[in-house]
Amino acid sequence: xxxxRHSLAxxxxxxxxxxxxxxxxxxxxxxxxxARAETPHVLYVRFHPVPPEDVYxxxxxxxxxxxxxxxxxxxxxxxxxxxxxxxxxGRDAAGLAEIVRVRALARYGVDCTVGVxxxxxxxxxxxxxxxxxxxxxxxxxxxxxxxxxxxRAAGAVRTVxxxxxxxxxxxxxxxxxxxxxxxxxxxRTLSAYGLDSAARIAAxxxxxxxxxxxxxxxxxxxxxxxxxxPAPVTPNAPARAMGAEHRFRRDxxxxxxRRRALLTLADGLGVRLRTSGQVAAAISxxxxxxxxxTTTRTRTLTEPTAHTPALTxxxxxxxxxxxxxxxxxxxxxxxxxxxxDAGLAAHQLTFDPADEKSRRLEAAADxxxxxxxxxxxxxxxxxxxx
Numbered sequence: 001x002x003x004x005r006h007s008l009a010x011x012x013x014x015x016x017x018x019x020x021x022x023x024x025x026x027x028x029x030x031x032x033x034x035a036r037a038e039t040p041h042v043l044y045v046r047f048h049p050v051p052p053e054d055v056y057x058x059x060x061x062x063x064x065x066x067x068x069x070x071x072x073x074x075x076x077x078x079x080x081x082x083x084x085x086x087x088x089x090g091r092d093a094a095g096l097a098e099i100v101r102v103r104a105l106a107r108y109g110v111d112c113t114v115g116v117x118x119x120x121x122x123x124x125x126x127x128x129x130x131x132x133x134x135x136x137x138x139x140x141x142x143x144x145x146x147x148x149x150x151x152r153a154a155g156a157v158r159t160v161x162x163x164x165x166x167x168x169x170x171x172x173x174x175x176x177x178x179x180x181x182x183x184x185x186x187x188r189t190l191s192a193y194g195l196d197s198a199a200r201i202a203a204x205x206x207x208x209x210x211x212x213x214x215x216x217x218x219x220x221x222x223x224x225x226x227x228x229x230p231a232p233v234t235p236n237a238p239a240r241a242m243g244a245e246h247r248f249r250r251d252x253x254x255x256x257x258r259r260r261a262l263l264t265l266a267d268g269l270g271v272r273l274r275t276s277g278q279v280a281a282a283i284s285x286x287x288x289x290x291x292x293x294t295t296t297r298t299r300t301l302t303e304p305t306a307h308t309p310a311l312t313x314x315x316x317x318x319x320x321x322x323x324x325x326x327x328x329x330x331x332x333x334x335x336x337x338x339x340x341d342a343g344l345a346a347h348q349l350t351f352d353p354a355d356e357k358s359r360r361l362e363a364a365a366d367x368x369x370x371x372x373x374x375x376x377x378x379x380x381x382x383x384x385x386x
Contacts, residue, residue: 043115122167125174171227172197176201245333265333269334280305
């Protein structure tokens, strides 16, 4: 195996059989040495459409009827560890996932897509794959925008078996960007070295990945490519992300209205962050089109912030970078991620009087909202919720 500045030759990358190297997973195998089968017991539940906050809380309570180990991932998802519920209900995890779907539909009229696996990483990827498959199938059946079953994709349950060979097969062809936690920049770096699939990342020696990505990032990505995620499902943990969505009354062609929607969403998220004493390290914009396909772009902020103008500017930049011209947009969603206590975040001081004035005005607006209600102060371009 050789490596260069912009290339990386891997066993099997040119159609040759992959050789088993000491301590290295062979390309196409992807099974860590000493790996053992583990019964799937983690559910990643993605509700759709995005439920209102009160409905979302009810859906979390519904999951709590099956297991007390529920981690909220607002505004539309949750993780649940049902290990202790398997024997009690006499069902496997996939069976419990079907119960969740039936109850969510019956009580709240909300469908969901559920990924079932042995850890949160694989469960999240399984749910994403199932949702993409269902959306593609719904678009094909509808024959165009506005058709299909009530204009929304049906939910589904996708299970990744717990044995190492099945996990390796599930991951093998996935691109780097499909691994939760791998951003566009890291994915491009890996692809530039020929590591354009989870199988090739898993086959690469850890020392090689460390030279490309750095020690800490390489260890995480190497583990993810093997389907390893030691992070537990943490009940009642502070939210690591929050988001909101604006659905247009009709498919929207006007970029000005889309930017006004993003301004409205950024303003609301900024207020929620400051009220909860948190700041966000990253922001993502998701655009859903008339054919129900979606595009998501994420950007790491220059510094963790809850400042509405900074969130708005980042949202505008992500939207503009999509280059949408005559796209028919059904909804836009904004999500802030990497939340942390505001007291632990550093803020770069500036001599710009405009920035200082903006922050003082924001603090005054927050005080007015606290006294007179959330609608007391709104940005000039605020767009009423459809």
